Amino acid sequence: xxxxKGFDEISAEDKERLNLTGINTxxxxxxxxxxxxxxxxxxxxxxxxxxxxxxxxxxxxxKYEWLKDYFxxxxxxxxxxxxxxxxxxxQRGYVIIAHKGAKATFPLQSCMFLQGDTIQCVHNIVxxxxxSEIHLIAGCASSMDTKVGAHYGVNxxxxxxxxxxxxxxxxxxxxxxxxxxxxxxxxxxxGTFLSNYVCMKPxxxxxxxPTAYLKGEGAVARFSGVVVAGTGSYVDTGSRAVLQxxxxxxxxxxxxxxxxxxxxxxxxxxxxxxxxKGHIECRGLILKDGIMHAIPEIEGHVVDVELSHEAxxxxxxxxxxxxxxxxxxxxxxxxxxxxxxxxxxxIDGLPPALQKQxxxxxxxxxxxxx
Amino acid sequence: MLEINNxxxxxxxxxxxxxxxxxxxxxxxxxxxxxxxxxxxTLLRTIMGFGSSRVTEGSIIFNGVDVTYKPVHERARxxxxxxxxxxxxxxxxxxxxxxxxxTNIGTEEIPALAEKLHMTKFLERDVNAGFSGGEIKRSEILxxxxxxxxxxxxxxxxxxxxxxxxxxxxxxxxxxxEKDMHMKTRTKSGLIITHTGxxxxxxxxxxxxxxxxxxxxxxxNPREILKSVKASGYKECIACQK
Numbered sequence: 001x002x003x004x005k006g007f008d009e010i011s012a013e014d015k016e017r018l019n020l021t022g023i024n025t026x027x028x029x030x031x032x033x034x035x036x037x038x039x040x041x042x043x044x045x046x047x048x049x050x051x052x053x054x055x056x057x058x059x060x061x062x063k064y065e066w067l068k069d070y071f072x073x074x075x076x077x078x079x080x081x082x083x084x085x086x087x088x089x090x091q092r093g094y095v096i097i098a099h100k101g102a103k104a105t106f107p108l109q110s111c112m113f114l115q116g117d118t119i120q121c122v123h124n125i126v127x128x129x130x131x132s133e134i135h136l137i138a139g140c141a142s143s144m145d146t147k148v149g150a151h152y153g154v155n156x157x158x159x160x161x162x163x164x165x166x167x168x169x170x171x172x173x174x175x176x177x178x179x180x181x182x183x184x185x186x187x188x189x190x191g192t193f194l195s196n197y198v199c200m201k202p203x204x205x206x207x208x209x210p211t212a213y214l215k216g217e218g219a220v221a222r223f224s225g226v227v228v229a230g231t232g233s234y235v236d237t238g239s240r241a242v243l244q245x246x247x248x249x250x251x252x253x254x255x256x257x258x259x260x261x262x263x264x265x266x267x268x269x270x271x272x273x274x275x276x277k278g279h280i281e282c283r284g285l286i287l288k289d290g291i292m293h294a295i296p297e298i299e300g301h302v303v304d305v306e307l308s309h310e311a312x313x314x315x316x317x318x319x320x321x322x323x324x325x326x327x328x329x330x331x332x333x334x335x336x337x338x339x340x341x342x343x344x345x346x347i348d349g350l351p352p353a354l355q356k357q358x359x360x361x362x363x364x365x366x367x368x369x370x
Numbered sequence: 371m372l373e374i375n376n377x378x379x380x381x382x383x384x385x386x387x388x389x390x391x392x393x394x395x396x397x398x399x400x401x402x403x404x405x406x407x408x409x410x411x412t413l414l415r416t417i418m419g420f421g422s423s424r425v426t427e428g429s430i431i432f433n434g435v436d437v438t439y440k441p442v443h444e445r446a447r448x449x450x451x452x453x454x455x456x457x458x459x460x461x462x463x464x465x466x467x468x469x470x471x472x473t474n475i476g477t478e479e480i481p482a483l484a485e486k487l488h489m490t491k492f493l494e495r496d497v498n499a500g501f502s503g504g505e506i507k508r509s510e511i512l513x514x515x516x517x518x519x520x521x522x523x524x525x526x527x528x529x530x531x532x533x534x535x536x537x538x539x540x541x542x543x544x545x546x547x548e549k550d551m552h553m554k555t556r557t558k559s560g561l562i563i564t565h566t567g568x569x570x571x572x573x574x575x576x577x578x579x580x581x582x583x584x585x586x587x588x589x590x591n592p593r594e595i596l597k598s599v600k601a602s603g604y605k606e607c608i609a610c611q612k
Contacts, residue, residue: 317458318421319458320458320460322420322421322442323454323457323458323460324460324468325441325442325443325446326418326420326442326443326446326451326452326454327446327451327468327472327513327517328443328446328447328472328474328517329443329471329472330443331441331443334443337460337463337468337471338460338463340462340463341460341461341462341463341496342461342462343462344461344462
């Protein structure tokens with residue numbers, strides 16, 4: 001295994017791309033832990049917070065015998081061709097363990113960086129034990145020199161009793177990169193899982209459909225997604241929540257803009273237990289001919305469930321543009337202002353640092369124009 | 371300030387205004403009366419340049435500039451301002467951020483102005499999202515105050531407003547129109563649509579007009595016109611060929 005060297009060997013230009021995804025490449029300031037994977041090589045893994053460990057997956061499996069029960073558990077190795085591909089190769093990735101009651105003040109950052117023309121395979125496991133609280137920020141990016149590449153990522157996330165995990169993923173892949181994350185989460189009694197996804201940069205293909213199983217009473221999951229797809233981008237994303245215990249609830253919110261690309265925005269809430277609630281909200285804007293395909297699904301199996309969805313696809317309303325113009329904004333300024341507002345999703349419970357990062361990712365694409 | 375000549379306007383392919391002419395001098399405030407559907411709002415929207423109103427004939431001259439076919443924001447930048455009767459909600463745009471971006475009086479005075487209009491806590495809310503009738507009016511008048519236009523159009527400022535809000539709004543509108551200044555030094559002008567005339571308790575208007583079925587039927591002393599309309603409705607105006 002190559003020696004861990006940190007971010008020093010990454011070019012300034014690529015560091016900038018990483019910074020866009022919310023990764024702090026200079027120091028650990030404002031971070032509780034850090035992990036850097038370049039292609040299949042771990043360059044850096046460490047944790048600066050008490051009770052929280054960031055380990056390489058191979059080392060973690062050696063250190064903790066019990067970890068094997070969490071390994072290829074909620075994401076089956078034979079789920080599809082991508083998980084099989086990952087399972088057949090040496091395991092690279094991180095294991096984050098937040099021990100009982102541990103609370104990280106700052107986000108733990110992990111960075112998946114693709115360099116050159118290759119397929120990156122990742123297998124990550126996150127375990128938040130009872131009463132712990134962690135915020136993960138995953139920045140996924142490819143180097144300026146990557147022309148063709150792929151990222152297959154497996155993530156297994158365990159949110160323990162009364163624990164809280166916030167996972168924020170910002171994608172900055174290249175125009176010729178294909179991405180296939182496979183993520184599953186289990187949430188125990190009283191646990192909270194918040195997942196935020198931002199993809200503003202052109203990517204050849206993204207295909208993912210993370211699922212959360214709310215197994216314990218009172219568990220909560222909230223998925224928020226902001227996606228912009230330009231010409232040549234194909235983004236098939238969404239999220240699914242399975243409500244398996246009383247008083248569990250899930251909310252799935254998406255804002256999507258196509259600027260010539262294809263967006264398939266999926267969402268599903270499956271209620272298998274009474275006294276459960278789920279809501280899906282998907283709003284799409286078509287700024288330039290492309291495809292915006294919203295597929296919200298709600299599925300109830302028993303009496304006493306409340307499920308709803310709203311989906312809307314449209315254009316910017318003329319009266320909104322003219323309203324802003326009447327106060328002196330030009331048509332372009334008015335349009336940009338409305339789009340920025342459209343993408344502004346409110347995420348309760350998100351640390352300000354992460355909200356700022358999400359805002360910055362959206363702003364950076366915004367400033368380049370649509 | 372404003373000179374409208376023989377204005378013909380179509381909305382959705384149907385002519386709504388049939389040759390309207392109107393002149394408003396610097397410092398003057400005019401009120402526009404007329405039954406529902408007579409074209410009053412269309413006239414204001416046409417002056418501001420909104421796309422739903424299409425001018426087929428005539429002209430709008432604003433401070434010597436022909437603005438008949440100019441885009442909305444150019445008219446706003448030349449000094450026109452309008453209070454919307456039913457403005458749209460702009461999701462994700464905070465009122466405070468919006469007025470900071472459109473202010474022509476700097477940002478220093480904004481907190482005090484917002485406080486005066488009881489709008490401080492609304493600065494952190496999305497523009498018009500879930501605002502009540504009175505809150506929308508206060509938000510509109512706050513936006514106009516920071517925009518500081520030289521020509522102010524108000525579309526039914528009284529509608530949906532309770533007594534307390536009416537007083538707040540009336541005083542803010544009066545100050546927007548420099549009603550506290552001497553008529554000789556006053557330069558700001560206004561055009562106000564009203565059904566009830568309550569706004570005239572706060573703003574002294576100089577001229578009143580009655581618009582019926584897209585024709586200007588009458589112009590004169592605003593209080594006299596209002597009194598007559600209140601007494602016998604618009605049927606006299608329709609019969610009157612003055």
